[in-house]
Amino acid sequence: MRFDDTLDTVLAADLSTPLGRQSVYRQLVDLIGRRRVPAAARAIETLEAIAPAVPLAHRTAAARGLAFAQPPFELVRLFARDTLAVAAPVLRTATLEPGEWQRLLGELAPPARAILRHRRDLGSEVERALAAFGSTDFVLADDRVGGADAVVPSPAPVVLDPPMAEPLEAEPVTPPPVRAVPSVPSTFASLGSVALTLPVVAEAVRRAEIQPAPPPAEPVPDGPFRIADVVARIDAFRDARERARPHANDGPPPAGEARMRFETDAEGVVRWADGTGRAALIGLSLRLAGGGAMARVDGVAAGAFRQRARFRDARLRIDGNGPAAGDWLMSAMPAFDPASGRFTGYQGTARRPHPGELAAPAAPAAPAPDALRQLVHELRTPTNAIIGFSEMISLQMLGPVADVYRDRAGAIHRHARDLLGAIDDLDLAAKIESDALTLRPEAVSLRAVLGSVAHDLAPLAELRGAAIALPERDAAVEGDRHAIERLFGRLIATLLAATTRGETLAMAIEEAGERRVLTITRPAGLPDRVEAGGEVSEEEDAAFAALPLGTGFALRLADNLAHELGGEIGFGDAAIRVSLPAAGGGTGRAATNS
Incomplete structure (x- = not known):
């Protein structure tokens, strides 16, 4: 059984510092708002306790991060009690049950309820509950200096009978005092001068003459940030760069350039086409790479289709000998139903590639x-x-x-x-x-080297159910001892991996002039096509590979080592022969300094 202690870990954090409180606030809001942890009472109480100490910018950013995240009722209620800048982002997108909305409406301030009045997805029950508050939510506050000059009358509060189990009491609103408008003088005066005598107009003119100070820039919140914010910024940057980049398909086509237009259905199948190769395009599916019998499209279009995204210069190949045969480049944009937003297909064009656009890419250079x-x-x-x-x-x-x-x-x-x-x-x-291998030639006993290799490979031989029979006689060869051990270690390990249960790798040493030849019986599982270079197919390599880098690599490494030591490896039908210079023969390679 697994226990999720994420909430306990966050609640145990240090709340004595401003940075600690900000971090805990953001983490709790993110965890509870995305329903990764339950809205426990202690978590909500912690948020209520530390919220006054968290800067407004941080609380506002946390609220915006919950857009369309479907936070629970307890968290929505907590944000709704905060200032309007914090409550508005949550109230615009929160999804609650009708009963939860009705419980929350009585605790909301008029500006917060005004935000809900603009939503059309709350349902009839919640809308009737909002209507029960009547005109009390539409009274304008008197925020002028002094307050005595207010002349905007507010209607008397009207309380409707709410269709709820518990009736909601309308909030009492005290209408601001009304000052009598001075009478118009009997002498002639223009309509504009008369209007200026009204306190409301005079106040509006006074405010218009005062240039409002630019709003302060929102401070960048300190502390932890969410990966989703970083991903969104990266996507926005890529989209802006893509829009600013010129493309070959932008602008009108050059005179005489072959082009085709096409449209697909919601399944990605071309249903309409116009141009030279329209017959080959009809029925082509962008959903699967490869396409139909006459036309084939690469995986660029198929990948874009899965994401309902636009694509540019996808490769299209039309077979045959007609005027449309050959290579094309396709570009298309997704289309959506304006009413429902449902994906309806693609609309795009296909053009002939310009010279050099279809040049085969150069093979990646091997690492130095x-x-x-x-x-x-x-x-x-x-x-x-x-x-x-x-x-x-x-x-x-x-x-x-x-x-x-x-x-x-x-x-x-x-x-x-x-x-x-x-x-x-x-x-x-x-x-x-790189010809940087260091070789220190010396006289090396073959039987001693083979005995050490057989001891190291004993677990592999036991696993395969095979055995290694060392040669009866010994011989000395000229070469670097470490390189010779590596040569026979990789070669015999690969041969052991190709043995069958009960098979024995028998070895024998022969003299051939100034060389010494080690003969090893060929295992039954070794592919027949293996040559001196150690080339094997990928299927054969995966079937009996003995080393992490594969059988082919091990055999090539052994063959290259043999050449470095002045010898060679031969793969016969019945045996593998490894030839090395005899000790004192003078045919070994000189040492190379790395």
């Missing part, structure tokens, strides 16, 4: 050996750290560890060792590619 070696170094460092920590857990160096965790640490250690071997292989391949 130096860059690959740098990457290998970056991979080796964390892998060694993983191996070290897993050993510390297995050996209980920091204290007692349960057996199940020790087993898991052992598995991590084994997998990390395999990964480190693959990283070393990549490093070795990069050194060979």
Whole structure:
């Protein structure tokens, strides 16, 4: 059973600092408003307690972040009691049950109820409840200096019988005092001068002459932010950049340029087309990459269709020998029903590509050996750290560890060792590619090397149910001992992975002049098409790969190592032959400094 302690974690945060209160406020609003945690009483009480200490800008931003998030009644009620700048974003989009709206209306101030009067999705019950407040919500407050000059009369409060279980009491409104308008002098006066004697007009003129100060910029809230805000800003930036970028399809087509127009239905099937290749376009589906028998479209259009988004320059190929045969570029915009907003299809054009637009992209350049070696170094460092920590857990160096965790640490250690071997292989391949492999020739006993390799591969042989038969005689070869061990380690591991249960890899050493040849019986599972270069198909590589980098890579690495040591590998029908220079023969390669 899993317990979600997210709410407890947030409520346990420090509320003694302004930043802590702002952080807790934003987190609680986001969690409760998106219904990730229940609207517990202690969470709502915490919000009520810290809200006065949270700046208005932060509370307003939190309210705007709940647009269309369907917050619960308790949170909507909390925001509705706040100032209008905080309550308005929530009241415009909140979705509550009719009974919850009726409970909330009696607690709202007239400006807040005025926001709900503009909504058309509250239902008849809530609208009748709003009507029960009558004209009391439409009385204008007298906010002028002094208050005695108000001349706007307000009608007497009218209370309608609400169709609710509990009648709502209209809020008493005291009409502002009314000052008598001075009489018009008997002498002639223009209508404008008479109007200026009215206090309302005079006040309006006075306010119009005073330039209002620009509103202060909304401060950027400190503290944590939501990923959704960052994503929205990124989308807005990309959309603005896309609109400002010139496209090949913008503007009228050049004279004589072949173009087609088309329209699709809601399923993405072209139902109408006009132009040279209209017959091939009719029935083409943008929903699936590939298309029909005569025309094929690439995955750009299919991906845009799934998102109901526009697309530009999708590849279209029309088969045949007609005037429309060949390559086209399609661009289209999605269409929506103005009344219902329902997706109705695409409307677009297709044009012939300009010279160079269909040029095949250059093959990606292989990473430079130096860059690959740098990457290998970056991979080796964390892998060694993983191996070290897993050993510390297995050996209980920091204290007692349960057996199940020790087993898991052992598995991590084994997998990390395999990964480190693959990283070393990549490093070795990069050194060979850049001719930076360091070789220190010496006389090496073949049987001693093969015995060490067989000991290391004993778990793999046991897993495969196979056996390794070492050669009876020994021979000394000239070469770098570490490189020779790596050569036979990768080669024999790959051959073991291709053995069947009960099969034995028999080895024998022969003399051939100044060379020593190791013969290994060919396993039954090794593909017949394997040649000296170690080339295998992807299917065969996935079927019996012994190393993380695959069988093909292991065989190529062994073959390259053999060449670096002055030898070669031959793949015969019955055996694999590895030829290396004999000790003292003088045919080995000189050491190369990295």
